[in-house]
Amino acid sequence: MSLISASRRATQQASRNLGALAPATRAVSSPRRWQKRSVNTQPAYEGHVPLNWFEAGFLTVGSALMALANPRRGDMVAALGDLTSGPVLPRLRDAMLASAEGRQILKDRPRVNSHTVDMDKLALLPEGTFGNAYVTWLERCGVTPDTREPVHYVDDPELAYVMQRYRECHDFYHCICGLPVNVESELALKFFEFANLGLPMAGFAAAFGHLRLTQAKRERLFREFVPWAIKCGSSAQSLITVYWEKRWEQNVEDMKKEFGIWDPPEPRWSRPLSEAKAAAVRRQQAAEAKLQQAAS
Amino acid sequence: MQRSVRQLRPFLPSSKSRLQRSPLVSAARHNHQDAQTTTAASSSAGGANLNNGSEQGSRTTHFGFKTVPEEQKENLVRNVFESVASSYDVMNDAMSLGVHRLWKDDFVARLKPGARGPMRCIDVAGGTGDIALRILDFAREKYADRETSVDVVDINAEMLKEGYKRFKKTMYHNTPQVAFKQANAQDMPESEFSSNTYDLYTIAFGIRNCTSIPDVLKEAYRVLKPGGTFACLEFSRVNNPLLSTLYDQYSFSIIPLLGTILAGDRESYQYLVESIRKFPPQPEFAKMIADAGFTTGAMHEGKGGAWTDLWGGIASIHTGVKI
Numbered sequence: 001m002s003l004i005s006a007s008r009r010a011t012q013q014a015s016r017n018l019g020a021l022a023p024a025t026r027a028v029s030s031p032r033r034w035q036k037r038s039v040n041t042q043p044a045y046e047g048h049v050p051l052n053w054f055e056a057g058f059l060t061v062g063s064a065l066m067a068l069a070n071p072r073r074g075d076m077v078a079a080l081g082d083l084t085s086g087p088v089l090p091r092l093r094d095a096m097l098a099s100a101e102g103r104q105i106l107k108d109r110p111r112v113n114s115h116t117v118d119m120d121k122l123a124l125l126p127e128g129t130f131g132n133a134y135v136t137w138l139e140r141c142g143v144t145p146d147t148r149e150p151v152h153y154v155d156d157p158e159l160a161y162v163m164q165r166y167r168e169c170h171d172f173y174h175c176i177c178g179l180p181v182n183v184e185s186e187l188a189l190k191f192f193e194f195a196n197l198g199l200p201m202a203g204f205a206a207a208f209g210h211l212r213l214t215q216a217k218r219e220r221l222f223r224e225f226v227p228w229a230i231k232c233g234s235s236a237q238s239l240i241t242v243y244w245e246k247r248w249e250q251n252v253e254d255m256k257k258e259f260g261i262w263d264p265p266e267p268r269w270s271r272p273l274s275e276a277k278a279a280a281v282r283r284q285q286a287a288e289a290k291l292q293q294a295a296s
Numbered sequence: 297m298q299r300s301v302r303q304l305r306p307f308l309p310s311s312k313s314r315l316q317r318s319p320l321v322s323a324a325r326h327n328h329q330d331a332q333t334t335t336a337a338s339s340s341a342g343g344a345n346l347n348n349g350s351e352q353g354s355r356t357t358h359f360g361f362k363t364v365p366e367e368q369k370e371n372l373v374r375n376v377f378e379s380v381a382s383s384y385d386v387m388n389d390a391m392s393l394g395v396h397r398l399w400k401d402d403f404v405a406r407l408k409p410g411a412r413g414p415m416r417c418i419d420v421a422g423g424t425g426d427i428a429l430r431i432l433d434f435a436r437e438k439y440a441d442r443e444t445s446v447d448v449v450d451i452n453a454e455m456l457k458e459g460y461k462r463f464k465k466t467m468y469h470n471t472p473q474v475a476f477k478q479a480n481a482q483d484m485p486e487s488e489f490s491s492n493t494y495d496l497y498t499i500a501f502g503i504r505n506c507t508s509i510p511d512v513l514k515e516a517y518r519v520l521k522p523g524g525t526f527a528c529l530e531f532s533r534v535n536n537p538l539l540s541t542l543y544d545q546y547s548f549s550i551i552p553l554l555g556t557i558l559a560g561d562r563e564s565y566q567y568l569v570e571s572i573r574k575f576p577p578q579p580e581f582a583k584m585i586a587d588a589g590f591t592t593g594a595m596h597e598g599k600g601g602a603w604t605d606l607w608g609g610i611a612s613i614h615t616g617v618k619i
Binding site for chain 2: 049052054055058059062063066073075076079
């Protein structure tokens with residue numbers, strides 16, 4: 001008897017979980033009060049994949065192993081970040097709510113990608129501004145504000161946005177700290193992010209990422225960059241509250257003073273600054289030409 | 297048309313960058329109108345084709361648990377298999393923990409290819425060549441038969457490419473024993489596949505992806521010789537409630553996650569497990585085979601029956617003979 005009832009309960013549990021994974025097909029009707037379920041199985045935002053505790057655990061372990069085995073799997077790194085961010089995201093969101101700038105970000109929910117960042121407009125800004133510094137940095141490192149893997153495994157839509165914002169602002173952190181995109185600088189930045197924001201994924205990357213470095217680079221990382229990262233990151237303002245898109249015209253040095261950031265030890269750039277500056281000048285000229293063409 | 301339902305409100309109000317959505321999801325979104333009206337019907341019907349008209353009056357069918365216009369299903373399935381092709385074999389091993397190999401071995405062993413002399417076989421939806429290779433090996437090892445040939449047919453070129461690559465590692469490459477042809481199982485051109493040519497028609501884990509099962513069965517009947525055998529290995533209905541619960545849990549929890557982790561593609565594997573649930577149960581499918589003109593066993597499972605369950609019905613072998 002008990003086996004049958006256990007089986008029936010299990011079937012009900014299974015059908016609840018079934019709902020979790022076939023979300024797009026359920027007809028939507030707001031549940032009546034006594035019918036509300038304790039487990040939310042509808043997707044709360046576009047791209048949301050609701051998971052129960054077992055699936056979340058399974059995916060955490062699986063994505064950790066996969067990310068270690070194949071670090072090029074950005075979606076696995078992102079999944080691990082989503083799943084481990086649990087307790088920290090509300091704190092970040094509260095930090096944003098505590099500052100006027102952060103509140104504006106939460107209201108506007110801006111995205112950072114090649115469509116929303118007007119590179120030509122930024123190239124026209126004078127040297128010394130944040131916009132110009134950002135474009136120069138992108139040029140120097142040879143990267144673009146590409147679309148990062150969207151957030152899937154955070155249940156609350158607002159916290160999901162905070163996580164997405166963190167991922168998309170990563171390049172801004174690179175720029176304001178003046179760090180390129182090679183492995184040792186990325187690790188230094190991960191230490192910085194961990195100290196500044198507290199996200200566990202940044203901590204994991206910091207804790208395990210250096211195992212892939214050569215001995216010399218690792219020594220340099222721990223001797224010079226990590227002390228900077230921890231000191232600077234923990235004393236600086238929480239960078240998740242910064243509305244970068246409204247500060248393109250602001251002077252970079254002023255911004256750094258405002259946030260409490262100072263320069264790290266000189267990192268290893270793949271391209272010399274002169275080359276990047278020349279490219280920036282060329283881009284500026286091209287942008288100006290385009291503007292003139294549009295005006296005429 | 298009504299915009300997609302409230303549950304999918306984007307959390308980004310002004311996002312100009314539409315994230316790359318797979319065609320599966322966009323098809324589903326466009327057809328939410330249909331989904332709402334036909335979900336109840338489709339979940340109970342379990343039939344191959346749903347002729348519920350939407351407001352436009354188009355014929356719809358199921359694609360996993362979603363409802364899509366019939367014309368679209370082929371494209372959607374093609375996209376699924378194009379994206380899974382390169383990791384298909386690895387994923388099969390991971391999802392079934394290697395058990396699919398036992399099922400396929402069992403399937404081919406029951407058919408005994410080569411027992412009564414060389415056969416002309418056709419393996420449909422046989423992309424990566426699992427069954428074809430087993431047929432040729434079985435005939436060679438058990439009956440020293442090197443004349444049996446298999447035509448591997450698949451609608452998807454990517455899957456055929458994987459099969460061709462695998463066969464290159466075997467002794468059958470560049471021999472008349474194997475041929476790869478791209479064709480739609482529902483509509484195989486008479487010029488390439490003339491009637492009454494084959495002794496054995498196999499389709500393993502492919503028929504549930506076809507839009508119209510009766511059409512596939514009709515084509516199978518056409519190309520088989522009189523006396524030829526039709527054999528289908530497919531995921532089917534598990535009747536034991538305990539096993540069925542465990543199986544459902546595993547299918548809907550673990551398999552899409554394995555797809556996410558190993559292949560970076562949750563949608564395709566979600567489709568795969570949903571399509572299993574939409575496939576007709578054993579008696580119904582056996583009746584469809586009989587309706588196509590085949591002579592089958594009695595309408596029960598096991599010895600003398602029209603089908604044999606493997607692992608409690610997780611997979612099932614249906615056979616029929618063209619008289």
